[in-house]
Amino acid sequence: MKTPPDPESAWTRLLAQARADTPPPLDQAALLRAVRSEPLPTSATWSDDFLGLFAPQRVLPACLAGTGALALFASWEIWSVWQALPWAQLLVTTGGAP
Amino acid sequence: MTALVERHQAAIARLLWRFARSPADLDDLVQETFLRMVRGLPSWQPQQPFAHWLLRIATNTGRDYFRRHTVRRRWHAEPAPDASPPDTVDPAADPAARAAANEVKTLLAALPPDERTLLTLHHLEGWGLAEIARQFDWTLTATKLRTWRARRRLRALLLDRDLL
Numbered sequence: 001m002k003t004p005p006d007p008e009s010a011w012t013r014l015l016a017q018a019r020a021d022t023p024p025p026l027d028q029a030a031l032l033r034a035v036r037s038e039p040l041p042t043s044a045t046w047s048d049d050f051l052g053l054f055a056p057q058r059v060l061p062a063c064l065a066g067t068g069a070l071a072l073f074a075s076w077e078i079w080s081v082w083q084a085l086p087w088a089q090l091l092v093t094t095g096g097a098p
Numbered sequence: 099m100t101a102l103v104e105r106h107q108a109a110i111a112r113l114l115w116r117f118a119r120s121p122a123d124l125d126d127l128v129q130e131t132f133l134r135m136v137r138g139l140p141s142w143q144p145q146q147p148f149a150h151w152l153l154r155i156a157t158n159t160g161r162d163y164f165r166r167h168t169v170r171r172r173w174h175a176e177p178a179p180d181a182s183p184p185d186t187v188d189p190a191a192d193p194a195a196r197a198a199a200n201e202v203k204t205l206l207a208a209l210p211p212d213e214r215t216l217l218t219l220h221h222l223e224g225w226g227l228a229e230i231a232r233q234f235d236w237t238l239t240a241t242k243l244r245t246w247r248a249r250r251r252l253r254a255l256l257l258d259r260d261l262l
Binding site for chain 2: 002010020022030031
């Protein structure tokens, strides 16, 4: 059986006392100087979005997608040429005459 | 920007004082939080309360501070800066509370950074586990598990020091 925490244990008393601690005053002048000297980030434009496409973490997926698209296009081209071949042979042999 | 800093600095300093070990560290942490705020402004969604968003930046800054300390201690074999005596230059308003806070921080410094962050927010700031889970994008179950592990480690430390 679990024993309930002793509310009067030294740890509980220590925690209650520690919570009453307040922070020391901040160096507000230095803080404001630092914040003011930080350049404000500009909002993203279309050129940022475009450059973002070439970010290092996107290179591999982009290469894979490009390779896939190229393979698909090449297969389609080969298939269409293959389909046209008998017609081409017919045209060559008959000279276009029916 | 000045108005934003002036409006929120007290709350941020209060929270980050639970993490910092000295007034100089507190200044650094507050400054880092507000600089991260400036850099992250484009990602802030207006439907999200600004104070909550800023608090999230502050808790992450605090957690990173704990991580840096742990790494530094591990790799440079520093003589545990967290266990150093409290800063005597800063006259606290309530010296007993400051001494107690320093003792708690020293004890928690023996824990891994995430568990240290969790117990700092839970014990010193009084945050609930659900709130902490939301803050760090942890699941509630994972947070409970971390808390259980952290408490087990802390219990061993407290028994060593006769605080339990």
